[in-house]
Amino acid sequence: MNAASEHTADDQPPTSALSLQNAFGESRVADVLDRLDAELVGLEPVKSRIRDICAFLLVEKLRSRLELTTGAPSLHMSFTGNPGTGKTTVALRMAEILHRLGYVRKGHLVAVTRDDLVGQYIGHTAPKTREVLKRAMGGVLFIDEAYYLYRPENERDYGQEAIEILLQEMENHRDDLVVILAGYGDRMEKFFRSNAGLSSRMAHHIDFPDYTSAELFAIAQLMLKQMQYTLSREAEAALREYIALRRSQPNFSNARSIRNALDRARLRQATRLFAHPDKPLSARELITIEADDIRASRVFAEAARGRAS
Amino acid sequence: MRLTQGAFSFLPDLTDAQISSQIEYCLRQGWAVSVEYTDDPHPRNTYWEMFGMPMFDLKDAAGVTQEVNACRQTFPSHYIKVNAFDATRGVESVRLSFIVNRPAEEPGFGLIRDEGAGRNIRYTVRPYASERPAGRRY
Numbered sequence: 001m002n003a004a005s006e007h008t009a010d011d012q013p014p015t016s017a018l019s020l021q022n023a024f025g026e027s028r029v030a031d032v033l034d035r036l037d038a039e040l041v042g043l044e045p046v047k048s049r050i051r052d053i054c055a056f057l058l059v060e061k062l063r064s065r066l067e068l069t070t071g072a073p074s075l076h077m078s079f080t081g082n083p084g085t086g087k088t089t090v091a092l093r094m095a096e097i098l099h100r101l102g103y104v105r106k107g108h109l110v111a112v113t114r115d116d117l118v119g120q121y122i123g124h125t126a127p128k129t130r131e132v133l134k135r136a137m138g139g140v141l142f143i144d145e146a147y148y149l150y151r152p153e154n155e156r157d158y159g160q161e162a163i164e165i166l167l168q169e170m171e172n173h174r175d176d177l178v179v180i181l182a183g184y185g186d187r188m189e190k191f192f193r194s195n196a197g198l199s200s201r202m203a204h205h206i207d208f209p210d211y212t213s214a215e216l217f218a219i220a221q222l223m224l225k226q227m228q229y230t231l232s233r234e235a236e237a238a239l240r241e242y243i244a245l246r247r248s249q250p251n252f253s254n255a256r257s258i259r260n261a262l263d264r265a266r267l268r269q270a271t272r273l274f275a276h277p278d279k280p281l282s283a284r285e286l287i288t289i290e291a292d293d294i295r296a297s298r299v300f301a302e303a304a305r306g307r308a309s
Numbered sequence: 310m311r312l313t314q315g316a317f318s319f320l321p322d323l324t325d326a327q328i329s330s331q332i333e334y335c336l337r338q339g340w341a342v343s344v345e346y347t348d349d350p351h352p353r354n355t356y357w358e359m360f361g362m363p364m365f366d367l368k369d370a371a372g373v374t375q376e377v378n379a380c381r382q383t384f385p386s387h388y389i390k391v392n393a394f395d396a397t398r399g400v401e402s403v404r405l406s407f408i409v410n411r412p413a414e415e416p417g418f419g420l421i422r423d424e425g426a427g428r429n430i431r432y433t434v435r436p437y438a439s440e441r442p443a444g445r446r447y
Contacts (some may be wrong), residue, residue, distance in 0.1 A: 103330025106368045131362070178372040224311075 010084050019065075026098045040086055041222060042215035050094070066304055072175045074203040075103060076128045078146075078192070079182040081208025084256030087182045088142065090208075094180065095140040106138035114148040117162040125158040131167045137176045146181035147191035158270050180292050211254050216243050220258050224289075229266065234291035237286055245301055245303045261297065268293040310417025312350050315390055315406040328377065328391070328409050332370040335393035340404055341365045344376045346389045348446040351418075351436055360384075363394060377409055386412040386447040412447035 021215050024030065033054065036047060061305055076100065079087040092109050099107025105304070119125035119190055133141065151157040170179050181198075183191070185207065192199035211219065218238055224230065231239060242261060246252055273281060313319055318363050322427035325330070348353065360380040364373060374390070380389050389410035392403050417439040423431040438446040 065398070073372070105371075120389050125359070129422060134372030135366050135368070137367070137371040137375075173371065173375075 054297040077204040085208035086255030101282040109141035110136040147187040340393040
């Protein structure tokens with residue numbers, strides 16, 4: 001990053017409007033942002049926050065070219081939201097954005113959970129956590145369900161030790177790695193309340209809202225397109241109904257539930273086609289999911305039972 | 310007498326920036342990098358102590374330089390080397406090994422002539438430093 005910035009500082013006497021545009025083009029962040037828009041349905045607050053962060057980092061980069069900087073900005077983030085709201089996907093994109101802006105050197109994402117950080121006996125935790133941190137250097141460390149690190153009910157839990165090492169390394173290696181903590185909203189809030197040091201080192205708290213039914217339907221269509229399936233018209237109606245029912249049932253995890261539902265629909269479609277093995281199949285039949293494939297779901301049965309009782 | 314073992318040992322000592330770009334190269338090749346130290350630098354001593362585990366799946370040299378610096382801090386006047394291990398099937402051996410730390414004063418080696426039966430002479434080298442017990446050599 002240094003070499004590049006010195007280079008441009010020399011041969012561009014900047015009018016700042018011009019160089020902001022240049023820097024934006026140079027960093028090729030635009031296409032990551034466009035992909036983010038195209039691949040992720042909804043999530044408007046998240047997207048706008050990411051745009052804000054991008055703008056801030058670009059400006060910061062220009063400032064550092066003019067030697068106006070006040071040290072590397074802290075980039076650690078926390079992503080909170082319900083299951084299946086796209087935290088991991090956004091973290092992946094974030095790693096790419098930070099890499100293109102030159103804030104991390106390699107731009108890879110190391111996704112870990114409690115098991116990868118916390119050891120099983122005394123003296124096991126520190127080397128284990130350090131090893132993970134070393135692997136993440138030059139990239140982004142994504143700690144999923146971070147609140148599991150802190151278990152107040154067990155005072156001999158080694159999670160606290162992992163948190164302390166994490167804190168220390170986050171401070172000391174600020175330009176080597178970016179830490180993203182992710183987890184469900186309420187539990188993360190509790191986690192941060194009991195670990196104030198961690199909370200104050202998070203530069204950005206991003207909250208992932210739940211998807212609306214319409215957004216979930218759009219996601220389903222996007223997924224089907226990627227898997228090269230289509231819905232028949234009746235199946236579309238069935239899927240809309242399915243989404244509405246599924247949302248009100250327990251253990252609903254947004255896009256992940258939709259993905260699972262579609263996977264099961266594909267299974268049923270295959271079984272249905274298999275029922276008549278001697279019948280020749282057209283390409284259209286192979287890619288089309290019918291209403292029955294969706295309506296056979298347990299969700300409809302449970303809803304009907306709920307109405308009856 | 311300056312110890313010459315491993316790669317680059319006839320060059321002036323590598324700077325930290327040079328060390329980290331060598332490590333960067335190793336990681337780019339997909340080699341596992343490890344740090345070892347010893348105070349018994351006899352050329353036949355292939356068993357240096359490991360400083361921590363070999364590091365697998367690293368993407369960036371910062372993790373290794375951190376280990377190197379930690380080792381330097383713990384053993385400021387030992388020999389420290391960085392090894393890069395290539396796990397490719399059919400290779401499975403160290404690809405690159407170079408010294409990153411050496412004691413300020415290196416007394417060198419003495420040549421010992423052992424006169425045997427007849428006019429036989431057996432030669433052996435012995436580091437002057439190894440006369441003292443391990444840990445107090447440099």
